[in-house]
Amino acid sequence: MKEPYAEKVLSPELLNKMDAYWRASNYLSVGQIYLWDNPLLKEPLTLSHIKPTLLGHWGTSPGQNFIYVHLNRMIKEHDLDMIYISGPGHGGPTTVSHTYLEGTYSEIYPNITRDTEGLKKLFTQFSFPGGIPSHVSPECPGSIHEGGELGYSLSHAFGAVYDNPDLIAACVVGDGEAETGALATSWHSNKFLNPKHDGAVLPILHLNGYKIANPTVLARISEEELDCLFRGYGWSPIVVEGSDPELMHQKMAGAMDKAILAIKDIQKKAREQHQPDRPRWPMIILRSPKGWTGPKVVDGYPIEGSYRAHQVPLQVNEQNPEHLRLLEEWMHSYKPEELFDKNGRLVPELQELAPKGDRRMGANPHANGGLLLKDLKMPNFKNYAVNVPSPGSVKAADTGELGNFFRDVIQKNQDERNFRIFGPDEVLSNRLNAVFDVTHRQWNANIEANDEFLAQDGRVMEILSEHLCEGWLEGYLLTGRHGLFTSYEAFIHIIDSMFNQHAKWLKITAELPWRKPIASLNYLLASHVWQQAHNGFTHQDPGFLDHVVNKKASIIRVYLPPDANCLLSVWDHCLRSRDYVNVVVAGKYQAPQWLTMEQAVAHCTEGIGVWDWASNDEGEPDVIMACCGDVPTLETLAAVTILRKHLPKLKIRVINIVDLMKLQPDEEHPHGLSDDDFDILFTKDKPIIFAFHGYPWLIHRLTYRRANHENIHVRGYKEEGTITTTFDMMVLNELDRFHLVLDVIRRVPHVGVDGAKLKHMMKAKLVEHTEYINKNGKDMPEILNWKWS
Numbered sequence: 001m002k003e004p005y006a007e008k009v010l011s012p013e014l015l016n017k018m019d020a021y022w023r024a025s026n027y028l029s030v031g032q033i034y035l036w037d038n039p040l041l042k043e044p045l046t047l048s049h050i051k052p053t054l055l056g057h058w059g060t061s062p063g064q065n066f067i068y069v070h071l072n073r074m075i076k077e078h079d080l081d082m083i084y085i086s087g088p089g090h091g092g093p094t095t096v097s098h099t100y101l102e103g104t105y106s107e108i109y110p111n112i113t114r115d116t117e118g119l120k121k122l123f124t125q126f127s128f129p130g131g132i133p134s135h136v137s138p139e140c141p142g143s144i145h146e147g148g149e150l151g152y153s154l155s156h157a158f159g160a161v162y163d164n165p166d167l168i169a170a171c172v173v174g175d176g177e178a179e180t181g182a183l184a185t186s187w188h189s190n191k192f193l194n195p196k197h198d199g200a201v202l203p204i205l206h207l208n209g210y211k212i213a214n215p216t217v218l219a220r221i222s223e224e225e226l227d228c229l230f231r232g233y234g235w236s237p238i239v240v241e242g243s244d245p246e247l248m249h250q251k252m253a254g255a256m257d258k259a260i261l262a263i264k265d266i267q268k269k270a271r272e273q274h275q276p277d278r279p280r281w282p283m284i285i286l287r288s289p290k291g292w293t294g295p296k297v298v299d300g301y302p303i304e305g306s307y308r309a310h311q312v313p314l315q316v317n318e319q320n321p322e323h324l325r326l327l328e329e330w331m332h333s334y335k336p337e338e339l340f341d342k343n344g345r346l347v348p349e350l351q352e353l354a355p356k357g358d359r360r361m362g363a364n365p366h367a368n369g370g371l372l373l374k375d376l377k378m379p380n381f382k383n384y385a386v387n388v389p390s391p392g393s394v395k396a397a398d399t400g401e402l403g404n405f406f407r408d409v410i411q412k413n414q415d416e417r418n419f420r421i422f423g424p425d426e427v428l429s430n431r432l433n434a435v436f437d438v439t440h441r442q443w444n445a446n447i448e449a450n451d452e453f454l455a456q457d458g459r460v461m462e463i464l465s466e467h468l469c470e471g472w473l474e475g476y477l478l479t480g481r482h483g484l485f486t487s488y489e490a491f492i493h494i495i496d497s498m499f500n501q502h503a504k505w506l507k508i509t510a511e512l513p514w515r516k517p518i519a520s521l522n523y524l525l526a527s528h529v530w531q532q533a534h535n536g537f538t539h540q541d542p543g544f545l546d547h548v549v550n551k552k553a554s555i556i557r558v559y560l561p562p563d564a565n566c567l568l569s570v571w572d573h574c575l576r577s578r579d580y581v582n583v584v585v586a587g588k589y590q591a592p593q594w595l596t597m598e599q600a601v602a603h604c605t606e607g608i609g610v611w612d613w614a615s616n617d618e619g620e621p622d623v624i625m626a627c628c629g630d631v632p633t634l635e636t637l638a639a640v641t642i643l644r645k646h647l648p649k650l651k652i653r654v655i656n657i658v659d660l661m662k663l664q665p666d667e668e669h670p671h672g673l674s675d676d677d678f679d680i681l682f683t684k685d686k687p688i689i690f691a692f693h694g695y696p697w698l699i700h701r702l703t704y705r706r707a708n709h710e711n712i713h714v715r716g717y718k719e720e721g722t723i724t725t726t727f728d729m730m731v732l733n734e735l736d737r738f739h740l741v742l743d744v745i746r747r748v749p750h751v752g753v754d755g756a757k758l759k760h761m762m763k764a765k766l767v768e769h770t771e772y773i774n775k776n777g778k779d780m781p782e783i784l785n786w787k788w789s
């Protein structure tokens with residue numbers, strides 16, 4: 001193997017060409033920030049050629065351009081299947097420049113031609129109204145990673161290579177990005193990678209020393225500390241350091257050779273062995289100046305090699321006329337006349353350096369995962385039905401039943417290797433045990449005799465990092481596979497922001513015809529707010545739903561199935577759907593089952609409906625009892641039994657909501673009910689007592705424009721929690737049956753003396769409840785043994 005620092009890895013001829021290609025990409029990156037005319041500097045530069053508003057991030061681009069050129073060489077030499085992930089995605093111009101130079105950009109956007117006219121458009125559209133953003137974006141060919149919000153590159157890269165044995169994800173990690181929590185934990189992903197069945201990630205730490213306004217931590221620790229850090233994470237770092245282009249090309253070429261050969265070597269050995277040891281994968285540390293090759297000093301301040309190179313290093317405008325010449329010199333330093341022919345096209349001998357066809361990183365189909373997506377082979381979910389002879393007559397653990405279905409989804413797709421479950425250590429506690437009948441947790445660190453369900457190869461990915469689970473799953477989906485994330489409801493908030501970014505990605509990609517639909521991002525939130533009596537307040541938070549509904553209605557779906565058969569029906573739908581984020585909240589404890597599978601399918605298809613068997617309104621209700629979520633449904637039905645016993649003349653309509661977005665008007669959400677349909681269900685004037693799983697104001701938010709909104713009285717989680725009994729959690733938040741009955745009495749006129757008596761009784765019950773649990777440490781028998789009748 002060649003030494004990384006061996007002087008003559010590249011022939012002088014190849015080195016010159018690679019350097020020219022790098023200059024071309026640097027030229028295009030600068031052009032995107034500054035120019036809207038005179039793209040090849042055929043005339044002396046004037047202010048009229050400069051964009052009116054200068055935006056963009058120069059600092060990261062030259063280093064990333066350098067990396068890209070060297071990756072291209074590796075792809076060509078080894079016929080690699082490689083994608084490029086730009087961690088500090090603010091180097092959007094890098095990916096745009098390179099995909100333009102290699103030709104993919106113009107294939108996707110024929111209007112951006114490979115000539116002077118096309119260059120002018122390429123430059124103008126950047127950071128311009130109606131154009132493209134400064135960081136890698138969905139519009140950018142070859143990208144599955146936005147990089148606007150830093151921290152997720154390495155987890156996306158790993159997600160992309162799981163079950164893609166021939167794929168290498170080259171992942172540029174910003175040294176600032178590396179300080180984020182999400183990225184810091186991502187280095188551990190190598191303990192979850194199987195070298196036989198998965199591909200490889202080549203991390204390239206872009207140690208340009210600075211973030212926006214500060215040095216980076218990793219740039220200011222000793223070589224030894226840096227080396228030990230990454231060795232400690234299980235990597236084998238190869239350092240490339242310097243600023244002299246010629247030397248750096250040789251060093252980088254040597255490092256790339258070494259890294260790619262090491263990857264091939266690891267894979268070859270592993271694929272010949274039955275149980276390979278966990279390898280120490282190579283990584284590259286590129287220590288180069290921020291804003292490399294850019295202006296050295298401007299107005300007396302050092303720019304290259306400093307944080308001042310981060311964004312626009314040179315303000316070129318009327319106030320700074322002398323900067324025009326500096327920009328012109330800077331751009332001429334790349335010698336565009338040697339790089340582009342008279343028509344403005346990259347000269348043929350440089351075009352040769354780019355890989356061909358789908359090997360071009362901008363055209364790699366893995367980066368447009370929908371192209372590769374195959375439907376899952378689905379078992380018939382109805383075969384997993386819980387037999388429900390009459391409502392409430394049997395109990396089951398909803399997620400436990402769902403686990404059987406997931407088990408068979410896994411089994412049916414074992415050979416395709418295109419489905420995985422991700423979770424932060426909660427697959428068992430969320431009762432999905434059945435999946436371990438057919439698979440394992442993939443674990444490539446040491447395994448001990450007493451461990452359960454761990455193996456080098458498995459469909460379940462568990463690490464106690466919600467960030468990593470989310471990032472892996474996103475990478476997996478974006479490259480055309482299927483999966484789900486199961487988490488505690490309270491702690492899914494940890495990835496609120498990652499969900500945001502993915503939802504934004506889906507919104508934009510839906511507007512790009514060349515980006516093909518991908519499998520939906522599916523969340524199973526079990527261990528929910530009402531099932532945390534033993535864990536207490538810290539574990540009680542249903543607010544992820546509030547967060548999710550902020551996003552585009554065309555993207556987000558929220559389901560709260562009341563029982564196992566509904567849960568199965570919902571998941572059958574979620575696993576078939578495309579381009580959505582599906583959030584499903586479900587219970588994991590034994591709970592009454594309400595609907596037969598046939599009824600469940602009908603109910604979930606509608607998403608909302610009257611439960612006739614629980615209602616006695618015969619079309620003319622006095623009150624509507626609405627419920628959404630498994631626990632609120634149970635409490636509502638318990639309240640109904642009390643009401644029907646003590647106020648038999650009261651006409652009650654019970655409505656259950658599975659699909660939360662039904663509540664929004666149809667002009668706001670594609671699932672929303674029309675006002676007419678809403679009014680038919682909820683009437684225009686009758687009181688509605690709404691028992692909701694989450695924070696009550698979410699229901700108001702969704703229904704505020706409905707005719708009967710002022711009569712909707714919502715009970716939900718009011719941030720009252722502690723370690724107490726399950727039922728007491730409901731009482732503390734006034735969502736329990738007794739409070740619901742009190743609500744009905746308060747809201748329905750003319751309940752008369754019987755109503756007054758019942759009110760008294762409910763208040764007494766609440767006192768009795770509190771005394772009972774304080775004395776006995778458990779709920780009253782009438783609560784524990786309650787059954788629908």
Ligand SMILES: Cc1ncc(C[n+]2csc(CCOP(=O)(O)OP(=O)(O)O)c2C)c(N)n1
Nearest residue numbers: 060088148149150174175176177210211212
């Ligand atoms: C999570 C997050 N926090 C803050 C920012 C704002 N921000 C944009 S670029 C940047 C510095 C990035 O530094 P680095 O990763 O070293 O990238 P490079 O030096 O290559 O530009 C920051 C803090 C962000 N984009 N994302």
Ligand SMILES: [Mg+2]
Nearest residue numbers: 175176210211
């Ligand atoms: Mg940096």
